[in-house]
Amino acid sequence: MSTMRRAYKTELDLHNEQITAGKKHAGAARWAYNWGLTRKQEAYKAAGKSPSAIDLHRELNALKRTDVPWMSEVSKCAPQEALRNLDAAFAHFFRRYQLKTAGEFKGKLGYPQRKTRKKGLGSFRLTGSIVVFPDAIQLPRLGRLRLKERGYLPASGANVLSATVSEHGGHWYVSVLVEQEQATPEQSGPVVDLGLKRLATLSDGGIEENPHHLKQHLRRLQRLHRAVTRKQKGSRNRQKATRRLGAQYRQVANQRANTLHQLTSRLAKTKSVVVIEDLNVSGMLKSHRLAQAIGEVGWGEFRRQLAYKAAWYGGRIIVADRWFGSSKTCSQCGWGDETLTLADRTFRCQACGLVIDRDLNAAKNLEKLADSSADSQNACGGGSAGGGRRAVVKLPPVKQEPNTLDASA
Numbered sequence: 001m002s003t004m005r006r007a008y009k010t011e012l013d014l015h016n017e018q019i020t021a022g023k024k025h026a027g028a029a030r031w032a033y034n035w036g037l038t039r040k041q042e043a044y045k046a047a048g049k050s051p052s053a054i055d056l057h058r059e060l061n062a063l064k065r066t067d068v069p070w071m072s073e074v075s076k077c078a079p080q081e082a083l084r085n086l087d088a089a090f091a092h093f094f095r096r097y098q099l100k101t102a103g104e105f106k107g108k109l110g111y112p113q114r115k116t117r118k119k120g121l122g123s124f125r126l127t128g129s130i131v132v133f134p135d136a137i138q139l140p141r142l143g144r145l146r147l148k149e150r151g152y153l154p155a156s157g158a159n160v161l162s163a164t165v166s167e168h169g170g171h172w173y174v175s176v177l178v179e180q181e182q183a184t185p186e187q188s189g190p191v192v193d194l195g196l197k198r199l200a201t202l203s204d205g206g207i208e209e210n211p212h213h214l215k216q217h218l219r220r221l222q223r224l225h226r227a228v229t230r231k232q233k234g235s236r237n238r239q240k241a242t243r244r245l246g247a248q249y250r251q252v253a254n255q256r257a258n259t260l261h262q263l264t265s266r267l268a269k270t271k272s273v274v275v276i277e278d279l280n281v282s283g284m285l286k287s288h289r290l291a292q293a294i295g296e297v298g299w300g301e302f303r304r305q306l307a308y309k310a311a312w313y314g315g316r317i318i319v320a321d322r323w324f325g326s327s328k329t330c331s332q333c334g335w336g337d338e339t340l341t342l343a344d345r346t347f348r349c350q351a352c353g354l355v356i357d358r359d360l361n362a363a364k365n366l367e368k369l370a371d372s373s374a375d376s377q378n379a380c381g382g383g384s385a386g387g388g389r390r391a392v393v394k395l396p397p398v399k400q401e402p403n404t405l406d407a408s409a
């Protein structure tokens, strides 16, 4: 049996003393990160080479005795891990830089930025002796911290590698990285297609309605926005109004995240194969109304969660090429409707007379695609034994007609 790494995040229930200790740790991590960034930049300017996290940690230990004695009040892990994060941030930056030079990446390069308190207290990571109880977690220096949700963190059978404590809007969270045994898949059956209108349509007919949390709360958000702009800049009242607005946004975000997590978990646990269409998202973002719909569904996040959860539960994700005309092809006879637009919610077949929900029709086509690709996988003799971390299969572009698919399998 193979092992895998998995993170569990849950909310902490801290008392004042613990909050103070948490703030100190987050502050130390932030300080070390910013200090390390400056040191790296200086050294690079001077010598064309920048010190590693290990070099910086050694240097920081010397500083603790002279310049920053307050840092000995916190676990040595907090600054140490922050310096590691800094190294990772630079590694990501250079990777993106290389991709961009090669023309394979168009986004922002993301040069590491200084951490500022204005964006929140941030987080810190601890390693070493970490003990998980059903209702608490014991961390170095911080001691035993109570958890708001009982029994979520794996208290036994998992090897704890690290714990990251973070703060968002007055709430404190811990994310625990554990190494545990890979679960064996117990799923069977079909396939899901992510649609714009609904969060997801299952090909067996089960339908998930798209949660319009943002729309529901839009009025309230607008009101809170107005409340902020009416208050004088820099005033206490404006600060309070800003905080209320932030809390409302956070609530919406949490609800959306929760719906997505519940859905992706359920799919990953119950389906052996999930096919999603690789729609041209950036192309669609040009259309304003669609952009809002995609933003709300959290398309990329949906795919990301499905991919890693499928890996946990031993399932498989197939990303169908966006030119595969799954929504334009009749799932019953293969007739193609080239005139179908995104606005048409119903597919009407002119050949066999099938009238079917657009998303459901697409899901059924993608299910056929999954069947044929399962065969071709077996033919390669590969299967999951290769142990790729991500169960994503990229299919070659297929234009149309399920018949051609069966022949190629």
Ligand SMILES: [Zn+2]
Pocket (backbone or CB within 6 Å): 330, 331, 332, 333, 334, 335, 349, 350, 351, 352, 353, 354
């Ligand atoms: Zn038909």
